[in-house]
Amino acid sequence: MRPLTTTTIQPSARVNGNGHKSEPDAAPGPSTRVLHAGAPMRKGFNSLTPPIVQSAAYTFHDTADLIAYKESDSAQDRREYGRYGNPTVRAVEKRLAALEGGEDALLLSSGMAAITIPLLLLLQAGDHLIVGDDAYHRTRVFVNDFLQRYGVEATTTPSGDLAAIERAIRPNTRLILAETPTNPFLRCVDLAGLAQIARPRGILTLIDSTFATPLNQQPLALGIDLVIHSVTKYLAGHNDLLAGTIVGGAELIARLRESHALFGAVVDPATAYQINRGLQTLGLRVQRQNASGLAVARFLEEHPKIGRVWYPGLSSHPDHAVARRQMSGFGGVVSFEIAGDGPAASRFVDALRLAHIAPSLGGVDTLVIQPAIMSYFDMPPAQRRALGISDELIRLALGIEDAADLIADLAQALEAV
Numbered sequence: 569m570r571p572l573t574t575t576t577i578q579p580s581a582r583v584n585g586n587g588h589k590s591e592p593d594a595a596p597g598p599s600t601r602v603l604h605a606g607a608p609m610r611k612g613f614n615s616l617t618p619p620i621v622q623s624a625a626y627t628f629h630d631t632a633d634l635i636a637y638k639e640s641d642s643a644q645d646r647r648e649y650g651r652y653g654n655p656t657v658r659a660v661e662k663r664l665a666a667l668e669g670g671e672d673a674l675l676l677s678s679g680m681a682a683i684t685i686p687l688l689l690l691l692q693a694g695d696h697l698i699v700g701d702d703a704y705h706r707t708r709v710f711v712n713d714f715l716q717r718y719g720v721e722a723t724t725t726p727s728g729d730l731a732a733i734e735r736a737i738r739p740n741t742r743l744i745l746a747e748t749p750t751n752p753f754l755r756c757v758d759l760a761g762l763a764q765i766a767r768p769r770g771i772l773t774l775i776d777s778t779f780a781t782p783l784n785q786q787p788l789a790l791g792i793d794l795v796i797h798s799v800t801k802y803l804a805g806h807n808d809l810l811a812g813t814i815v816g817g818a819e820l821i822a823r824l825r826e827s828h829a830l831f832g833a834v835v836d837p838a839t840a841y842q843i844n845r846g847l848q849t850l851g852l853r854v855q856r857q858n859a860s861g862l863a864v865a866r867f868l869e870e871h872p873k874i875g876r877v878w879y880p881g882l883s884s885h886p887d888h889a890v891a892r893r894q895m896s897g898f899g900g901v902v903s904f905e906i907a908g909d910g911p912a913a914s915r916f917v918d919a920l921r922l923a924h925i926a927p928s929l930g931g932v933d934t935l936v937i938q939p940a941i942m943s944y945f946d947m948p949p950a951q952r953r954a955l956g957i958s959d960e961l962i963r964l965a966l967g968i969e970d971a972a973d974l975i976a977d978l979a980q981a982l983e984a985v
């Protein structure tokens with residue numbers, strides 16, 4: 569047996585002084601990036617996974633410790649009370665910031681909190697904002713019905729139409745809110761073009777990039793100020809929690825963090841742990857969903873019982889050129905119209921065996937809706953149709969099932985039409 573020696577072991581070159589891994593030599597692939605982005609190699613208690621710090625408040629060693637903490641620059645890593653910060657939540661924020669290429673990120677209790685809180689903070693009475701007509705339905709309700717009550721004016725422009733956005737700008741325009749790709753028509757706005765319009769005029773840009781994920785699109789690198797995601801969707805990825813995030817420059821996020829502490833829309837540490845766990849497989853899931861999205865869209869486009877298909881990866885999509893320029897994959901949502909009426913579309917939906925009828929997207933399970941009888945159910949039919957939401961429109965949000973099985977399921981369901 570070899571004798572035990574008492575050599576001094578040098579710190580590993582794998583880890584720098586902060587416990588962060590030294591930078592890899594080559595640009596990492598998507599799954600490597602997701603797994604390692606913003607995550608220290610060594611975590612508390614040497615745990616492989618980030619520990620769940622399930623505490624509402626944090627203690628101080630003594631009064632001197634408290635005063636030293638108060639005098640320190642603790643804006644980002646506040647630790648006296650759970651509404652101001654939590655280490656498990658912070659671990660997710662760092663991962664999200666690194667993934668989006670932002671300086672910092674804020675994790676909130678839902679995607680809507682990630683939309684409403686920046687709008688409430690960044691706008692005031694007398695300001696004007698511009699929003700796309702195909703933005704998430706609730707976002708438009710908040711902008712048009714709620715913000716207007718507080719004296720903030722809004723103009724709705726056709727999603728993806730830069731010329732219309734430019735025409736809508738007024739001297740008091742403070743912010744442009746756009747979603748890309750949109751829901752349900754997957755319209756894409758040219759992000760670099762949008763930044764070129766907004767930046768010189770001092771107008772902030774806020775992009776809802778939920779449908780793209782940080783893997784398919786990087787708005788900040790194209791000059792956008794803030795990116796938000798409904799983490800509920802692809803990022804968490806399992807349809808089992810609600811959360812949202814805002815990513816951007818350190819100064820803007822620090823300001824948002826202050827108001828976040830007032831609004832209190834925080835994420836529970838156990839939920840943050842689940843988000844982190846979901847994020848670890850984001851690379852695999854998004855690759856699968858991108859591939860299935862394209863395969864399903866191509867299948868549907870060829871099918872005689874399908875009227876029209878919207879998928880940014882198809883050359884027939886109005887924003888295909890923009891999508892190709894700024895996206896590395898086109899996502900897992902495909903919208904289409906059955907060649908028939910609303911009841912025919914419902915027969916198709918009811919005949920599907922793999923897709924659940926449910927109003928979300930981006931998780932491991934395939935979900936399907938007829939927007940007219942889900943998100944737009946309460947809207948008068950004429951108003952709905954003016955937005956292009958026909959009764960025969962279907963939105964299919966692909967999960968991670970095998971593409972061949974999904975296509976076979978669609979084919980058999982189309983026989984019921």
Ligand SMILES: Cc1ncc(COP(=O)(O)O)c(C=O)c1O
Pocket residue numbers: 678679680681704747751776778779797798799800801810811812928
């Ligand atoms: C594009 C988009 N943004 C924001 C939201 C709101 O997110 P949450 O449901 O997490 O509040 C949704 C929800 O469907 C969405 O589709």
